[in-house]
Amino acid sequence: MTTGIPVHSIRLKIMLVVLITTFFSLLIAGTAMMLNDWRQYRGFVATELATLANVVNRASAPALAFNDKKEAAENLALLEAAPAVKAAAIYTAKGELFASYAKRDGEEHIIPRLPGVEGLHEEGGRLSLYQRMVDNEEILGTLFIESSSDASHRLLASLGILLAVMVLSLLVAFLLSNRLQRSVTGPVLSVTEVARRVVDGRDFTLRAQKTSSDEIGFLVEAFNDMLAEIGKRAVALEASNQALAQEVSDRNAAQRALQVSERRNRVLVSASAAVTWLADEHGAWRSEHPQWEAYTGQSSQAYMGLGWRNAFHVDDRETMDLAWAQALAEGQAFEIEVRLWHQATRECRFVTLRAVASIDDNGKAMEWIGSISDIHDRRTAEEMARTLNRELEQRVTQRTAQLEEANRELESFSYSVSHDLRSPVRAVTGFSKILAQDASSTLSAEGLRLLGIIQSEAARMGALIDDLLTFSRLGRKAIQPTVLDMHGLAESTFSTLAAQHQGPVAELLLGTLPEVEGDRSLIAQVWSNLLSNALKFSAKRERPLIEIGSISEDDDYVFFVRDNGAGFDPRYKAKLFGVFQRLHDASDFAGTGVGLALVHRIITRHGGRVWADSVLDQGATFYFTLPKEFDHGRN
């Protein structure tokens, strides 16, 4: 950057200015002095020549008058002492050469043959003087003296002096200026150097050093101020640049996002809307629609104006016209499903026709922009789904009917059980009873014992059938919920059972029981089954105990019946509530194995749970829950 301008150029310029100025000043002054000296020297030579002539004239005049040539020649020879005189001659009044003198200096000096005009003549570097020799006003002759007027040696000497002076002066001027210019160029160069470093390093904290208080000092100050100002500006500019860069980056990001969004929109448009279209405010098409043409096969002449209508299914045109009319009247967007001719498949396909109005400032539609989306496959799929649904519903109906049929069969089965299965049992019971009444006297003791077995087993068979029927009937019976006083219900059930019970009756510890909602006869059956079990299994204890209580949980009441009876093996408690499951030998405890199954069924239908805990021979506890809020929608 700095290579174009020599760093020292200003110093050189100042130096040159000083030296040139000095040189020319000396040259002019020297020349003037030399000219002046030259003039003075000329005048001096002429005056000297005239003086010499006068002296020779006076000394030689007698010799001429007396025609003494020797005397005249001796007088002339005296001029030898004057170094400038080169030649001299004396002419007679008639102009004849009388005596002559020529300096013997190796040069040839010409003595004119005739005397010239009186006066001083200069010619070819020689000064010659002709002077009349007069005695008593009588012209005796003419004196000629020639001297060398050549001043070149003197000029050379002057020039030499001038040259020496000039060289000396220039040297002094050079040294002086070289010394003085530092005070001027130094600060300037230092400013330049700082400026260069600032430019190179962009370090605006640099400052030039102020060394004087003159204009250069002012320049340094101004430069420093400028640097400070530029520094501030640069910082501000940097901040501004960064902000701008950030903004540019933000804008680029926004632009990219916009591009992505736009591309996505474009993809979306191409993906969702097979055809887009543009219509004027009346719904007429005025521009080319290649997508439409590709879809419907309609040429542009065909679809221009309102011709596009014709591509829709004949049956749908009325619907579409109505929608259009309404939309045009209200300027409202609309969307309808119609069938559109599809050239490629040569069939009408279901499409969604959408139209949105572009509204001007007055709220009037300027033009309509719309799309046609092919929804045929979706519609077809929907139709298929509807068909499948219908079939499914049919199958559900069928299955329900089958279930109902199965239920009916089940009912019919239990009806048969009640009638047909009971019939042989009844016969066995009846006839063995008659046998016992009529033939007891003829039967042996063993015969009577066998008859007793037949009677008791037949009775048990009858009980099993009865229990099974009860189980089946209560399972089907609709629940009729009422508010039940569980305390009263448990107590009265226990009293009834205790009255029928044979053997020692257990002591009852009855806790407080809450009121719950449930079917009176069914819940009574639950208490009855659980309490009769408790009575039955505790009967062999010395001091049978039955405890009834309840626990309140979050959503349920837990009721329990605890006895100190035979208990059961907890390994089999999963089997406890199954139909005809018995964990005890029939010879120890009579029973059909239906009671707990019935309890389970009733409680489950009430939305509750049943379980039991026991250790063999250490009593058992049966639990059942009933919800605090009875769900009337359950049954």
Place this chain on the structure above:
Amino acid sequence: MEEIEHVEILLVEDNPLDAELSMRGLQSAKLFNRIIWLKDGQEALDYVYCRGAYAQRAAALPGLILLDLKMPRVDGLEVLATLKGDPETKSIPVVVMTSSQEEKDVVKSYDLGANSYVVKPVNFEDLTEVARQAGMYWLAINHRAGN
């Protein structure tokens, strides 16, 4: 209860063992000779309306019908519906015999106009109890028997 002895009782029952047991049960009341055993609903209707095998019998309505429900050909409910639907015969007391206290049968029988029900096999004690519950009919029967 002496009047009962003179009442003609129809026992409609397809099962001969059940019929025998029922008849033996009623024996103690010396009603055995007054009991006419009919094997199904068809026979019962023929008897009441003097048709078929009973076309020649003296036309007199029975005083009481003990009716089983499940029978071949014409079942008990059909017999009940026919008799109670006929003004001529609807005053005949009909006691339905059931195998159990199966609600469905009992309810349906009452709907059709049955006067009472007993659980098989029928014995004299049961029948007397039923007669007591349905006293009004027995009064009518007594009255008719008196005639």
